Amino acid sequence: MTRIDHIESLAELLDVEPAGDLPGEDDLRDLRDDIEADLVAITSEWGDRPDSPLRITKARLQSTGICHAQVLSEAEPFVLDTDVAAGAICDIAAGFVVIHPTFEPAGDWFEALRWALAQERPDILELVERLDPDQRAVFLATVNERCNALGDLIGDVRRSQPTIRERARLPFDRAGVLLSTETDILLRQPHPTIVELKSGKLGPWVLDELRFYALVRSLRDLRPPTFLCSISLSDRNITALPLRFDDLTAAARRVVATAEALVDIDRSVSAGQAVATSPGGHCRWCRRARSCPAVSDTVLSELPPVTMDMGATDFGATDFGAMDVSAMDVSAMDVSAMDVSAMDVSAMDVSAMDEGVFDDGS
Amino acid sequence: MTGPDRSDLGTALVEALEPVTANCHVQARGLSWEDIVRVSDFDVAQASWCQASVAGPPEPFAPDMFKTYKAIALRAARHLTGDSTPTALVSTVMQNLQSSQDWLGDYVRGVPVSVRIQTATRAVSWLTRTAELLGTDDLTHFRCDQNLEWRYPGYGLQLKTKIPLVRSDDELSVPVLVTTSPSTSWDDSVAFSLLLWALSVQRSADHALIIVHSTGERTEVEIDALLERGIDAAARAALAVSQRSSGPDGLRRTPVFFTCQSCAWHDSCAERHESASRPPVRGGIRLGSSRIGSNEL
Numbered sequence: 013m014t015r016i017d018h019i020e021s022l023a024e025l026l027d028v029e030p031a032g033d034l035p036g037e038d039d040l041r042d043l044r045d046d047i048e049a050d051l052v053a054i055t056s057e058w059g060d061r062p063d064s065p066l067r068i069t070k071a072r073l074q075s076t077g078i079c080h081a082q083v084l085s086e087a088e089p090f091v092l093d094t095d096v097a098a099g100a101i102c103d104i105a106a107g108f109v110v111i112h113p114t115f116e117p118a119g120d121w122f123e124a125l126r127w128a129l130a131q132e133r134p135d136i137l138e139l140v141e142r143l144d145p146d147q148r149a150v151f152l153a154t155v156n157e158r159c160n161a162l163g164d165l166i167g168d169v170r171r172s173q174p175t176i177r178e179r180a181r182l183p184f185d186r187a188g189v190l191l192s193t194e195t196d197i198l199l200r201q202p203h204p205t206i207v208e209l210k211s212g213k214l215g216p217w218v219l220d221e222l223r224f225y226a227l228v229r230s231l232r233d234l235r236p237p238t239f240l241c242s243i244s245l246s247d248r249n250i251t252a253l254p255l256r257f258d259d260l261t262a263a264a265r266r267v268v269a270t271a272e273a274l275v276d277i278d279r280s281v282s283a284g285q286a287v288a289t290s291p292g293g294h295c296r297w298c299r300r301a302r303s304c305p306a307v308s309d310t311v312l313s314e315l316p317p318v319t320m321d322m323g324a325t326d327f328g329a330t331d332f333g334a335m336d337v338s339a340m341d342v343s344a345m346d347v348s349a350m351d352v353s354a355m356d357v358s359a360m361d362v363s364a365m366d367e368g369v370f371d372d373g374s
Numbered sequence: 375m376t377g378p379d380r381s382d383l384g385t386a387l388v389e390a391l392e393p394v395t396a397n398c399h400v401q402a403r404g405l406s407w408e409d410i411v412r413v414s415d416f417d418v419a420q421a422s423w424c425q426a427s428v429a430g431p432p433e434p435f436a437p438d439m440f441k442t443y444k445a446i447a448l449r450a451a452r453h454l455t456g457d458s459t460p461t462a463l464v465s466t467v468m469q470n471l472q473s474s475q476d477w478l479g480d481y482v483r484g485v486p487v488s489v490r491i492q493t494a495t496r497a498v499s500w501l502t503r504t505a506e507l508l509g510t511d512d513l514t515h516f517r518c519d520q521n522l523e524w525r526y527p528g529y530g531l532q533l534k535t536k537i538p539l540v541r542s543d544d545e546l547s548v549p550v551l552v553t554t555s556p557s558t559s560w561d562d563s564v565a566f567s568l569l570l571w572a573l574s575v576q577r578s579a580d581h582a583l584i585i586v587h588s589t590g591e592r593t594e595v596e597i598d599a600l601l602e603r604g605i606d607a608a609a610r611a612a613l614a615v616s617q618r619s620s621g622p623d624g625l626r627r628t629p630v631f632f633t634c635q636s637c638a639w640h641d642s643c644a645e646r647h648e649s650a651s652r653p654p655v656r657g658g659i660r661l662g663s664s665r666i667g668s669n670e671l
Contacts, residue, residue: 067657087654087661107495108488111461115491127485128492131438170461175499179554179588188658192588200506232590278659 016252022199022207022241023167025252030203030238035257037234043264044231050268051187058275060282065183065190068270070221076273077266079290081306083277085299094143094151095212097136098158102211102245103196104128105159106166107176110197113168121159122152158211158245165243165250172199180225182232189271191228203238204229205252214244214251220266226255227263236260378601383573390609391526397616399530410530413612418566421611422559423633426622428614430638437481439489443496445478446471448518448538451501456511460501464494500587504539504552507585507592516541516550522570531616533608535567546579549597554587562607568597569604 019025035043055066075082104125108115117124122140129136143151175198182191197207206225208218222240230236240259241252280287289306301307301315378386399409421428435441450463468490471482482490505511517540524533539550549571553560568582584593614625622639629649634640653662 062655062658062660064655064658066659069657072657083659084661086656104492108491111495111498112465112491125488128439128488131440131489132492170459173459173502174461175502176495178499178503180590181555181588183589190658200502274659281653281660281662 016239016254019250019252021165021167021250022197022205022243023169025205025239025241025250026169026172026199026202028203028239028252030254032254032256034236034238034255035230035260039257040230040234040236040260043260047231047264047267048184048186051184051189051271054268054271054275055187055189058279061188061275061278065188066271066274068189068191068267068274070193070224072274073220073224073266073270074217076270076277078294079288079292079298080273080277081287081289081300081304082294082298083274084281084287088299091299092135092139094139094147094154097133097139098151098155099211100133100136101125101129101155102158102162103177103209104132106162106197106209109162109166110169110174110176113163113166113170116163117159120152120156122155161245161248165245165248166197169199172201172205174199180228180232182228187271191224191267193225193228195225195229204235205239205241206237207241207243209243209245211245213247214242214249218242219253220263222253223259223263224266227260227267230255230260378605380572380598380601383569383601387524387569387573387605387608388526390605391531391612394531394609394612394616395526395529397613397620398526401525401527401529405530410532411612411616413531413533413608413615415535415563415567417615418607418611419559419563420633421614422562422607423630424626424628424637425610425614426625426627426639426643427633427637428611429617429620429622429625432618437477439493439496442478442481443493444500444538445519446493447497447501447504449478450497451504451513451516451518451539454501454505454511454513460498460505464497464501467497468494500554503587504585507587507590508539508550509592513539517547520549522567522574524570524573531612533566533570533612535570537567537571541583543579546577547575548579548581548583549575550583550585552585552587556586556589556591562603564595565600565604566607566611567604568595568600569608572597572601 016025016028019028055061072083075085101122105121108125122129126137140148140151176196178195178198180193180195184190195206196209199205199207206222206229208222208225210218219240219242222242226237226240236255238255239252240255241250243250277287279285289304291304291306291308291311293311295301295304295307295311296314298304298307301311394411398411399405417428446464446467447460450460450467453463453466454460468482471479473479474482482493485493505513518538520537520540522535522537525531537549538552541548541550549568551564551567564582564584571578571582578597580597581594582597584591584595586593610626614622617623617625627639627643627645629643629646634643634646634649637643637646640646653660655661
């Protein structure tokens with residue numbers, strides 16, 4: 013893979029001429045047929061599958077590659093953290109710079125984007141309100157530092173007919189599988205370019221993500237992008253690569269492997285069997301970390317304390333009788349912020365509960 | 375031809391909506407705005423997911439970036455030629471709106487600069503992708519943002535939709551409908567819009583063009599083949615909208631995760647509670663009621 017290493021901004025990439033040959037329409041059609049045949053083979057024996065198509069996304073490509081059980085965390089409530097929030101703000105700010113390259117915030121970026129966030133991501137505003145002053149100062153400084161890098165790293169790309177967060181879907185109807193992506197920035201002119209923006213550092217996954225985006229667009233349109241590009245705001249660097257057919261075949265293998273893994277997970281879940289785990293450092297970011305028995309004590313000790321606001325929780329549909337609390341370690345749970353005044357416990361069967369752990373002072 | 379004949383279309387629609395009129399005011403001079411039951415393509419799409427969710431209390435219209443960016447993109451589309459870009463045109467439209475005396479002008483003047491830019495960003499992306507799928511960088515021969523409405527005779531009941539783009543082919547008009555992602559609710563909404571089109575437009579081509587941003591589909595559909603579905607979709611949505619003051623009794627309830635989150639009947643809906651107690655299915659696989667355990671990878 014030949015890296016284009018002399019560019020310092022996305023705008024400079026517009027003047028780079030591609031060196032190699034791009035995959036042709038016949039190559040892409042053949043690849044699409046090959047993937048469909050593999051997906052049909054995987055799903056043909058999956059008799060009692062749910063009605064909806066099997067969706068393969070960037071997140072699932074990654075989670076099945078790390079730990080099958082991590083896929084189950086999709087059913088857990090989404091918890092926004094400051095890293096994800098900073099990334100989302102940077103994505104929105106990137107849209108500003110792409111469409112309006114002369115935009116400069118009067119104060120800091122967060123304040124400049126506040127009203128846009130109120131419509132687009134009100135959950136981020138709520139998160140920032142909840143941060144203590146020190147956390148907030150660190151968060152705002154991080155956002156500011158990273159968004160300040162956008163102007164230099166992107167430049168003026170308006171002549172490229174850019175689009176922001178454009179979705180692409182590729183259905184394989186015979187297999188009941190849907191590939192789904194959302195690209196941070198897409199340039200059309202003079203050479204189609206897929207851009208992935210990272211507010212943090214460029215991890216080893218970035219190339220896989222770009223290849224996956226390229227695969228979906230190439231097979232959908234039978235016309236491949238010319239360049240794959242990633243931008244790291246924390247490192248202030250930009251990396252661009254010309255697309256090769258090998259990138260697409262590598263992505264195709266990942267798609268097929270992901271489909272196999274997802275079908276295995278569904279089969280295990282529906283049969284009540286255990287889903288395989290692969291614990292490691294990545295457990296720190298898994299939403300099931302607290303309930304997964306495979307997580308190491310070291311990781312558990314590093315997790316932030318749990319704070320819960322139960323006032324708005326609806327327990328109407330909760331079947332407490334089926335709840336397995338035997339493996340639950342509540343000794344480290346911080347319940348000081350728990351508001352249980354509005355909790356309706358009338359339907360709760362507490363007969364089997366060990367009251368010894370409670371000290372309500374009464 | 376699988377649906378009603380076009381000459382009988384109005385009659386067929388009147389018959390299908392007749393049960394709804396029991397919930398509507400008799401049309402008389404001076405019927406106030408809020409006394410008219412208005413059914414939009416958006417209501418039709420929502421009723422396709424869950425009919426009961428449409429019968430929630432009406433919310434006053436409040437423009438935001440999600441409700442304005444397409445309208446802004448379509449104002450720019452009128453001027454898109456090979457010599458201009460979506461970015462430049464949307465920027466010009468946003469500037470012109472600063473002095474415009476309509477709802478979009480009010481919106482643009484009333485929001486901070488960051489919201490204006492974010493709205494423009496969405497408008498540019500939508501227009502760029504739409505032009506790309508139409509295979510042209512010149513949209514000046516399209517009509518944009520055509521409003522259509524139909525009134526039930528004698529009652530305060532109105533159906534309305536917008537056709538984003540209309541192309542002229544040999545003096546016949548071809549409606550172009552655009553969505554970002556395909557869905558069954560979108561299909562009902564398309565059928566509804568084409569029903570109103572067939573009722574309103576005399577010099578229509580026999581087909582419509584459907585564009586889907588995410589899949590890249592450009593499909594020609596026969597308008598007459600969708601009219602019966604459009605009538606059914608209209609009746610289903612109209613019944614739900616007409617029950618906004620009385621509640622969702624008798625309406626079909628279909629729990630859908632995201633629809634339920636914002637539904638007025640969220641807390642009282644037995645179907646939602648029942649659905650919530652079942653193991654979750656996300657993206658085509660089951661995710662609940664399983665142990666995590668073996669360390670096999």
